[in-house]
Amino acid sequence: xxxxxxxxxxxPGTELPAAxxxxxxxxxxxxxxxxxxFNPIHWNEKFAxxxxxxxxxxxxxxxxxxxxxxxxxxxxxxxxxxxxxVRFTKPVVVPNDETGALIxxxxxxxxxxxxxxxxxxVDLTATSAGQKVLGMSRAVVRLA
Amino acid sequence: xxxxxxxxxxxxxxxxxxEVGREKIRxxxxxxxxxxxxxxxxxAAKALGHTDVIAPPTFVFAITFGAAGQVxxxxxxxxxxxxxxxxxxxxxxxxxxxAGDRLTVTSTIDAIKSLAGNDILDIRGEVHDExxxxxxxxxxxLVSRAAEGx
Numbered sequence: 522x523x524x525x526x527x528x529x530x531x532x533p534g535t536e537l538p539a540a541x542x543x544x545x546x547x548x549x550x551x552x553x554x555x556x557x558x559f560n561p562i563h564w565n566e567k568f569a570x571x572x573x574x575x576x577x578x579x580x581x582x583x584x585x586x587x588x589x590x591x592x593x594x595x596x597x598x599x600x601x602x603x604x605x606x607v608r609f610t611k612p613v614v615v616p617n618d619e620t621g622a623l624i625x626x627x628x629x630x631x632x633x634x635x636x637x638x639x640x641x642x643v644d645l646t647a648t649s650a651g652q653k654v655l656g657m658s659r660a661v662v663r664l665a
Numbered sequence: 666x667x668x669x670x671x672x673x674x675x676x677x678x679x680x681x682x683x684e685v686g687r688e689k690i691r692x693x694x695x696x697x698x699x700x701x702x703x704x705x706x707x708x709a710a711k712a713l714g715h716t717d718v719i720a721p722p723t724f725v726f727a728i729t730f731g732a733a734g735q736v737x738x739x740x741x742x743x744x745x746x747x748x749x750x751x752x753x754x755x756x757x758x759x760x761x762x763x764a765g766d767r768l769t770v771t772s773t774i775d776a777i778k779s780l781a782g783n784d785i786l787d788i789r790g791e792v793h794d795e796x797x798x799x800x801x802x803x804x805x806x807l808v809s810r811a812a813e814g815x
Contacts, residue, residue: 523712523713523714542698548696548698551695551696552696552697554692554696555692555693555695555696555697556693556696556726556727557727557731558727558730581751581754582723582726582751582754583697585723585754586697586699586721586722586723587697587698589721589722589723590697590699590701593699593701593721593722594701597713598703598713598714599701599703599704599719599721599722599761600703600713600714600715600719600760600761602722602758602761603757603758604755604756604757604758605722605723605755605756606753606754606755606756606804607753607754607755608752608753609750609751609752609753609754657753
């Protein structure tokens with residue numbers, strides 16, 4: 522494990538570089554193939570509406586995968602992530618146009634957990650169209 | 666209908682090994698638009714101390730959720746999967762998943778709750794490699810929404 526951020530160089534409140542991740546219908550089809558999750562609510566508008574959704578929605582696991590990129594890009598080594606958990610609070614609604622939706626992610630160091638293990642807790646927020654799409658979104662990261 | 670509480674603590678047999686391929690990791694990384702070279706370039710992964718390319722943190726969900734199918738589709742449990750949504754997801758890693766891993770998953774029902782007519786099911790998947798070493802634990806909370814008018 523070789524994170525590029527040193528434990529000594531962060532404090533509670535240290536902000537990670539924020540990032541935004543676009544998602545279109547094509548993105549969802551590609552993610553369905555890569556992940557093996559072919560639930561039609563992620564690509565079939567008619568089906569999504571029949572089950573009471575406003576439109577096609579992104580896979581929760583897609584949103585979860587995007588959000589942690591803020592942490593892995595910061596840490597350098599994705600293997601530095603020791604724990605990662607989220608609650609799926611609202612769906613990311615993806616309209617059938619070229620723009621699709623945008624997932625906006627911010628993160629900050631919430632606590633230094635263990636001086637020996639050099640672990641910190643990072644709290645993430647993820648929003649789309651002004652709605653919080655992930656709750657209780659936290660990672661434990663092993664720093665250098 | 667509330668799920669049978671006697672299923673809490675039930676552990677299902679380990680799955681057949683899933684072999685993690687470099688190209689499957691690449692396909693996943695491309696699908697989430699993540700260009701971190703640790704996912705695609707063995708030399709870059711080695712420079713970080715890994716023996717081969719590693720998988721993005723959430724990659725393993727496809728494997729653990731596949732294994733959770735044993736639980737979800739257990740006719741004795743009787744979960745209505747057409748009404749299921751993903752509530753929470755958490756992972757705790759002993760090490761990252763990497764290419765060449767042959768992973769087995771052992772699924773356990775940690776909790777069953779009924780809340781406002783919704784069935785809530787907590788499934789834990791323990792992932793081990795071929796040597797029997799722990800790689801990652803995945804906790805998945807599934808919520809089966811109450812049928813309208815129920």
